[in-house]
Amino acid sequence: MIITKQIILETVKNDGYALEYVKNQDKEIILQAVKYNGLALKYAIYQDKEIVLEAVKNNGLALKYALKELQNNYEIVFEAVKNDGLALKFTKNQDKKIVLQAIKNYGFSLEYAPDKLKNNYNIVFEAIHYNSLTLQYASEELKNNYNIVLKAVKNNGSALEYASKELQNNYKIVLEAVINNGLALQYASKELQNNKDIVLKAVKQNGLALCYTTKELQNNYKIVLEAVKNYGYGLYYASNRLKNNYNIVFEAVKNINYAFVYASKELQNNYNIVFEAVTNNSLEFISKDFKNNYNIVLKAVKNNGLSLEFASEELKNNYDIVLKAVENNGKALHYASEELQNNYEIVLKAVENNIFSLRFASTQLQNNKLFLIDCYKNCDKKIKYYNKFFEIFDNIENNIFNDDNFLNENYDILHLVENKINLYNYLLSTKKYEIIYKNEEIHEYIKMNKNILILSLNDLDLDNIYNKDELKLEYQEKFKSFDLIFF
Numbered sequence: 001m002i003i004t005k006q007i008i009l010e011t012v013k014n015d016g017y018a019l020e021y022v023k024n025q026d027k028e029i030i031l032q033a034v035k036y037n038g039l040a041l042k043y044a045i046y047q048d049k050e051i052v053l054e055a056v057k058n059n060g061l062a063l064k065y066a067l068k069e070l071q072n073n074y075e076i077v078f079e080a081v082k083n084d085g086l087a088l089k090f091t092k093n094q095d096k097k098i099v100l101q102a103i104k105n106y107g108f109s110l111e112y113a114p115d116k117l118k119n120n121y122n123i124v125f126e127a128i129h130y131n132s133l134t135l136q137y138a139s140e141e142l143k144n145n146y147n148i149v150l151k152a153v154k155n156n157g158s159a160l161e162y163a164s165k166e167l168q169n170n171y172k173i174v175l176e177a178v179i180n181n182g183l184a185l186q187y188a189s190k191e192l193q194n195n196k197d198i199v200l201k202a203v204k205q206n207g208l209a210l211c212y213t214t215k216e217l218q219n220n221y222k223i224v225l226e227a228v229k230n231y232g233y234g235l236y237y238a239s240n241r242l243k244n245n246y247n248i249v250f251e252a253v254k255n256i257n258y259a260f261v262y263a264s265k266e267l268q269n270n271y272n273i274v275f276e277a278v279t280n281n282s283l284e285f286i287s288k289d290f291k292n293n294y295n296i297v298l299k300a301v302k303n304n305g306l307s308l309e310f311a312s313e314e315l316k317n318n319y320d321i322v323l324k325a326v327e328n329n330g331k332a333l334h335y336a337s338e339e340l341q342n343n344y345e346i347v348l349k350a351v352e353n354n355i356f357s358l359r360f361a362s363t364q365l366q367n368n369k370l371f372l373i374d375c376y377k378n379c380d381k382k383i384k385y386y387n388k389f390f391e392i393f394d395n396i397e398n399n400i401f402n403d404d405n406f407l408n409e410n411y412d413i414l415h416l417v418e419n420k421i422n423l424y425n426y427l428l429s430t431k432k433y434e435i436i437y438k439n440e441e442i443h444e445y446i447k448m449n450k451n452i453l454i455l456s457l458n459d460l461d462l463d464n465i466y467n468k469d470e471l472k473l474e475y476q477e478k479f480k481s482f483d484l485i486f487f
Helices: 005-014 016-021 027-036 038-043 049-058 060-065 074-083 085-090 096-105 107-112 121-130 132-137 146-155 157-162 171-180 182-187 196-205 207-212 221-230 232-237 246-255 257-262 271-277 294-303 305-310 319-328 330-335 344-353 355-360 369-378 381-385 388-397 404-409 411-416 420-429 433-438 440-450 468-478
Strands: 452-455 483-486
Touching: 005 016, 005 027, 016 027, 016 038, 027 038, 027 049, 038 049, 038 060, 049 060, 049 074, 060 074, 060 085, 074 085, 074 096, 085 096, 085 107, 096 107, 096 121, 107 121, 107 132, 121 132, 121 146, 132 146, 132 157, 146 157, 146 171, 157 171, 157 182, 171 182, 171 196, 182 196, 182 207, 196 207, 196 221, 207 221, 207 232, 221 232, 221 246, 232 246, 232 257, 246 257, 246 271, 257 271, 271 294, 294 305, 294 319, 305 319, 305 330, 319 330, 319 344, 330 344, 330 355, 344 355, 344 369, 369 381, 369 388, 369 411, 381 388, 404 411, 404 433, 411 420, 411 433, 411 440, 420 433, 420 440, 433 440, 433 452, 440 452
Parallel strands: 452 483
Antiparallel strands: none
């Protein structure tokens, strides 16, 4: 095959990196490659202003592969940082206009600006406008500038980390920081970490900010109450005294039930606290006595059926408890007693909720055809993918009769299909008389609606009959109004 220039142009258009394997590169080929993938400039054997300009317009980071003299070309650099601010890293042409353009595209490009511009008020102010955390790259002087830092922390409280020590101790600055992000309290001065107003604002925004205040304020009722109302896990950082305060613990577990584990032992044994805590899965952590409490376990399984795992053995055998559990989550059947895993109604409810919970049913129910058909009728039709039985039964319901062995083995349940008429017609047309004969309901239907009576020679009295033909004649005379079929 002859590789023409047109083929090469199409190839580099689809994959600019293919330029690496083009030996006879010319300007047209290189331009085509960098136009669609600027980083292909890395493999260009020839560069000029037009080529590099095309490359950085596609991907500013292509500036990295430009020739040194072109890396500092004003027009090229401007287009590069306009496309990707990080391109500022690859040039020494970093005047105010270029740096501003880079920052507008990507605030963190301030990191690569010259120190003189990191100390330029307008540039740093512009940078934190786009991303407050760029304060980390500002000069020490501007990290101590009130207006700069105030703007930064109003946009993102975490920027307080990069403020000067002096401004980390400024009431207004820290207050604005924690209003935006309570966890910014960790960057405040020790003095302000002990300021009630600031800490209160912090924990209202994020209860975990309680972690960064003093022991004194971790023992302050109002502050801790606000913390756990915002985020229950804040209880972890409360003083032992307040971990034993009913109102605080109640609010904590009301917010996040797992906060229960941080309550005092005394309150972990308080009925009302436990009752509030078991809204999800906290049954795991409560005492053995409460795991045997009907009302508490009932509430737990209503909210999360899988909580049944942690109930007492007695309640795992309670019909009402287990029924509520499987109604919430069918897989809870896994934790029911063996007796209730064999309960028709409970297992059916479980399978209705989650078809895969059938694997937790007793072997007896898993082999009960009537139960399986109830499952099929009451569950999402996706159950047909669960096993072969459901798949074939679903086929029959959809006029697909492709498994005669199934029909023979399950003749006793065929009358339960909703698609009766088509199935019965199929059985007649394919002369499956034995199946019809053995299923009373099917036989009766065909007798009444098709005027056909099917008889088994094996079941007839042959003692006084010399041959089968005589027998047939006798029955034909006896049942004149029916078409008789003998098998």
